[in-house]
Amino acid sequence: MTATISHPWLNLVFLLLIALFSSTPIAAEKGRIEIDSFRVKKFSDSFRIDVEADFVLSKTMKRALRNGVNLYFVTRLLIMKPRWYWLDEEIARSKERIELSYQALTRQYRLVQRGQSRSFPTLKAALAALGHQPDLLIRENKPLLPDSTYTAVLQIWLDISRLSKPFQLEWLDSEDWNLSSEKKIWQIKFPPAAEAGNKSDLRGSANP
Helix, strand or coil: CCCCCCCHHHHHHHHHHHHHHHHHHHHHCCCEEEEEEEEEEEECCEEEEEEEEEEECCHHHHHHHHCCCCEEEEEEEEEEECCCCCCCEEEEEEEEEEEEEEECCCCEEEEEECCEEEEECCHHHHHHHHCEEEEEEEEECCCCCCCCEEEEEEEEEECHHHCCHHHHHHHHHCCCCCCECCEEEEEEECCCCCCCCCHHHCEEECCC
8 A cells, every 4th residue: 555645735845855855965066165264474575375265076076086187276366456547457466276186006185286295095184285275475566565455356266277178078067167266355455464364354256
């Protein structure tokens, strides 16, 4: 004997519950990057930025990584000078590219940054290290003047251009490879105040 649902509205509730629970695993498979905190600081004769971020890879990215596809992540800070008569002028920037790979022979994950490599026993450990990025150098195109206010823009993303052509084509048809943090945009003066990077001062933007 099989049970039946006699009331139409119960049928509707039943179908909605099925849709809800069946969609949950799909949502959990999506990747994300969240910038948790950052701090611009004076370091000897230069300025640097410390960044803390949370990385989650989609199921597709994890599978590709285990199959030998290297992933490249870019962290970029732009320091812009607003100009009312033209586009904002880029005064300084920090750009860091980090490679994440899986070594099948040793069954370890590896991060390569500035020519230096580090190995990790698990993906969780590698992503935790990837999210900790201290002392990123800010290179000045022009001197950062102490009496000027600048606009800072910080973002982290997966560099699709470093993937092979088949994966770039797959990215066009899938959200699995679309991995980028929201932009963090704020006003800053140099030398930066001690409280720079406070989340209450951030203004997020969804633009990539």
